[in-house]
Amino acid sequence: MFALLDCNNFYVSCERVFDAKLEGKPVVVLSNNDGCVIARSNEAKALGVQMGAPAFLMQELFDKQQVEVFSSNYALYGDMSDRVMKTLSELVPSMEVYSIDEAFLDLRNMPYENLEELALHIRQTVRQWTGIPVSIGIAPTKTLAKIANHYAKKHQPQRGVYLIDTDTDAEKALLATPIEDVWGIGRRYSEMLQKHHIINALQLANASEEWVRQKMKVVGVRMLRELQGEICYQLDTEPAPKKGICVSRSFGKSLSERKPIEEAVATFAARCAAKLRKQQSCAHILHVFLYTNPNRPDQPQYFNSKVLHLPTATSSSFEIIRYALRGLELIFKEGYHYKKAGVMISGIVPENQVQISLFDGRKRQLDTQAMRVLDELNRRMGRDTVRVAVQGFDRNWHLRQERKSRCYTTRWQELLEVKA
Amino acid sequence: MSLFYPLPEQPDGLTIYAFLEPTESVSLPFYHSCVEAGFPSPADDYVELSLDLLKYLVDKPHATFCVRVKGNSMEGATIVDGSLLVVDRSRVVKNNDIVIAVINGEYTVKRFRRDKGKVWLIPEHAAYEPILVTESMEFIVWGVVTFIINQPK
Numbered sequence: 161m162f163a164l165l166d167c168n169n170f171y172v173s174c175e176r177v178f179d180a181k182l183e184g185k186p187v188v189v190l191s192n193n194d195g196c197v198i199a200r201s202n203e204a205k206a207l208g209v210q211m212g213a214p215a216f217l218m219q220e221l222f223d224k225q226q227v228e229v230f231s232s233n234y235a236l237y238g239d240m241s242d243r244v245m246k247t248l249s250e251l252v253p254s255m256e257v258y259s260i261d262e263a264f265l266d267l268r269n270m271p272y273e274n275l276e277e278l279a280l281h282i283r284q285t286v287r288q289w290t291g292i293p294v295s296i297g298i299a300p301t302k303t304l305a306k307i308a309n310h311y312a313k314k315h316q317p318q319r320g321v322y323l324i325d326t327d328t329d330a331e332k333a334l335l336a337t338p339i340e341d342v343w344g345i346g347r348r349y350s351e352m353l354q355k356h357h358i359i360n361a362l363q364l365a366n367a368s369e370e371w372v373r374q375k376m377k378v379v380g381v382r383m384l385r386e387l388q389g390e391i392c393y394q395l396d397t398e399p400a401p402k403k404g405i406c407v408s409r410s411f412g413k414s415l416s417e418r419k420p421i422e423e424a425v426a427t428f429a430a431r432c433a434a435k436l437r438k439q440q441s442c443a444h445i446l447h448v449f450l451y452t453n454p455n456r457p458d459q460p461q462y463f464n465s466k467v468l469h470l471p472t473a474t475s476s477s478f479e480i481i482r483y484a485l486r487g488l489e490l491i492f493k494e495g496y497h498y499k500k501a502g503v504m505i506s507g508i509v510p511e512n513q514v515q516i517s518l519f520d521g522r523k524r525q526l527d528t529q530a531m532r533v534l535d536e537l538n539r540r541m542g543r544d545t546v547r548v549a550v551q552g553f554d555r556n557w558h559l560r561q562e563r564k565s566r567c568y569t570t571r572w573q574e575l576l577e578v579k580a
Numbered sequence: 581m582s583l584f585y586p587l588p589e590q591p592d593g594l595t596i597y598a599f600l601e602p603t604e605s606v607s608l609p610f611y612h613s614c615v616e617a618g619f620p621s622p623a624d625d626y627v628e629l630s631l632d633l634l635k636y637l638v639d640k641p642h643a644t645f646c647v648r649v650k651g652n653s654m655e656g657a658t659i660v661d662g663s664l665l666v667v668d669r670s671r672v673v674k675n676n677d678i679v680i681a682v683i684n685g686e687y688t689v690k691r692f693r694r695d696k697g698k699v700w701l702i703p704e705h706a707a708y709e710p711i712l713v714t715e716s717m718e719f720i721v722w723g724v725v726t727f728i729i730n731q732p733k
Contacts (some may be wrong), residue, residue: 181685183718246642289643289670291722569645578680578687580651580659580703 161275162395163265163298164305165282167244168313168320170261170292171199174240175230177291178568178576186227190215193410193560194231202317231561239569243290251282256395264302266395279321299324302393303386306343307333307361334362334387344383349376361387405443407431408502412560414453415498421450422485423552427544428503429484430551433477434538436505437531442473442514445507446480448487453499462498464491471517473509476527477534480505481548637727643670645723647680647687654678654689656704663730665689667723678725683711684718689725 167173171189176182186203190196197213207225209218215229222229241260248255254266265282272278279296286294295317297308304324311333312322324330340350342361352375358364364372365387372380382392407428415421425448436443449465466487474480484503516524537546544551566574638644649663657678659665667680679692681701690701690711699713713719 179685180682180687180718180720180722183685243642289640291669572646575646575648575664576687577650578647578665578689580649580654580661580663580689 161267161298161300162302162305163267163275163279163282163296164258164302164309165248165263165265165286165294165296166309166313167241167261168293168295169199169201170241171230171232171237172201172204173292174233174237175565177240178236178565182228186225187230188218188222188227189230189232190563191232193412194562195410198232229563231564233561233564233567235567235570236565240290240292243569244286244292244294247286247289248282251285254395254397256397264305264395267298275325276321276323279323280319283320293320295320297322297324299330300389301386301391302395303343303383304330304333304389307337307341307387310341311336330365330389331362334365335360337361339364342383342387344379349380403508404504404506405432405435405508406502406504407435408449408500408504410500411498416494416496418492418494420552421492421498421501422488422550425450425484425488425501425503426481426548426551428501429481430477430544430548432503432505433475433480433531434535436475436480436508437511437535440511441508442475442511443480443505443508444470444473445505446470446483446487447504447506448484448491448502449504450488450491450498450501452496456497459497460495462493462496464493466490469507472520472522473507473514474524474527475511476524476531477548478527478530479522481550485550637666637729639668639726640670644668644726647689649689653703653705653708654691657691657728658730659689659704659725659728660730663728665725666727666729668726669723671724671726673721673724680722680725682718682720682722683713687722692721 172182172187175187175189182201184203185201186207186209187201188197188204188209189199191198194215196215197209197211197218200209200211204227207221207227209221209227218227221227237260244261245255245257245263248263248265252265252267253269256264258264267275267278270278275298279298283294283296286292295309295313297305297310297312298321299305299308308322308324312320315336316322322329322333324333337360339345339353339359339361340347342364345353353359353364356375358367364384367384369381369384372384376383386392409424409428411420411424415424429446432443446468447465448468449463451463452459452461454461468483468487470479470483480503488501534546538544566576568574568576645667647665647667649659649661649665652661654660659678665680671677673679673692675692675694677692678689679701680687680689681692682688683701688701690703693700693702699719701711701713703710
């Protein structure tokens with residue numbers, strides 16, 4: 161049996177661990193730059209706050225209903241996610257971290273007669289150790305575990321656990337799951353299925369395999385079999401190295417001068433390079449893009465991007481920054497108000513399989529050593545403590561995060577205060 | 581991710597691996613003698629890991645949080661204004677533990693006492709009164725204090 165564990169309204173729950181006054185109140189968390197709603201407490205959902213709603217359109221409702229609004233605090237959410245996952249790894253022999261707030265657990269060969277009891281124990285332990293409430297769905301396949309989780313959350317929020325053990329359990333949950341909520345069903349498939357009057361997961365599970373194969377290819381057949389209880393997807397415990405890495409941000413305010421944009425692009429490039437080194441790979445394709453604010457039609461609009469092919473794949477911050485700035489130089493134009501820039505890298509290869517270009521004159525060994533020292537210092541002293549000078553020190557371009565909570569678990573100056 | 585990387589070869593032909601792990605650090609003892617070359621150092625059998633303060637203070641890292649104290653109601657228990665407290669949320673609270681409690685949304689540190697079916701939060705300072713936890717209060721024990729860290733005055 162598999163279980164899918166999912167943290168309830170994860171970002172909001174993280175905020176609530178360190179601010180108990182938020183309990184029972186409508187709370188939302190906004191995306192980078194305070195743009196739109198990315199997490200809602202149940203109370204906020206009940207007020208009709210939609211996922212992805214632009215914050216400036218919701219301001220009136222927030223004020224009127226006294227919604228507590230937070231900027232996203234990824235340092236906190238990342239640390240809390242890590243705590244949840246490590247707690248789980250103590251409780252089950254094998255698991256797959258599926259996203260920041262979800263994990264598949266392997267419950268085969270567990271010394272429990274009653275898996276529901278085990279799930280309740282896991283739920284209770286995570287809640288006590290980390291403060292994060294979770295829901296758990298248990299079923300014979302991953303796809304059904306997702307559905308069981310969905311059902312637990314929607315229909316048994318107090319208990320927070322649902323077990324699909326018999327056909328009756330399965331039917332009950334499948335019937336209650338709208339087709340667009342089935343794992344792997346995107347918008348296109350969901351529209352197509354609805355056109356054929358398949359509006360819930362049970363109807364899909366009862367469809368003929370021939371029909372599904374014809375309409376949705378082999379992926380659809382796997383989905384169908386999983387819904388019928390046949391395992392097609394195993395636990396994926398080794399995350400594949402990333403195929404592409406993209407770091408891009410909207411600027412806190414629009415920028416028209418070259419220098420702060422250069423600093424931002426250099427910082428994004430450095431972040432890409434650090435991610436590459438972390439997964440021990442190098443890349444040889446680099447893509448830089450820059451654009452103005454499309455929501456300001458009154459201002460002149462400009463979008464451009466440039467792809468650069470590096471002669472030798474690298475993970476050196478020096479090199480990647482140099483190429484990124486070269487790319488920026490090719491697309492930057494005076495006279496625009498820029499809102500966003502980004503650096504994307506692809507063509508990723510393991511670092512021990514890099515083909516050195518014939519005319520490569522770079523002393524790569526020195527770069528590697530410098531990067532090792534840089535990574536170690538930044539690991540110990542905090543991100544960007546040591547940086548390439550062109551990354552700058554003003555951070556004019558930095559995110560707008562006006563309502564960010566403290567980094568309670570990662571900064572000594574920002575710990576939770578308790579009264580004595 | 582490989583956690584070990586070799587340092588440059590040592591004069592005595594040993595390769596030493598340094599440890600690179602993102603979350604915790606461990607100091608590795610260096611063995612000075614090579615088994616096949618010469619008489620082993622009599623000290624090798626007694627090599628121990630160096631003292632690791634983190635391991636001493638933290639039992640379950642993912643359930644352990646640090647908090648900062650404001651106020652003086654717990655001075656009798658060596659908890660002063662500015663103290664750093666190590667809080668383990670995985671501990672089951674026992675009578676007379678020092679705990680972080682949340683009462684009506686406020687975080688406070690007090691001694692937890694259960695007596696004749698009633699729960700009290702006891703300060704350790706003459707100027708403060710014990711708090712009786714009643715039905716009408718929203719009350720949870722957030723975690724159990726396992727260490728108190730103070731700087732000398």
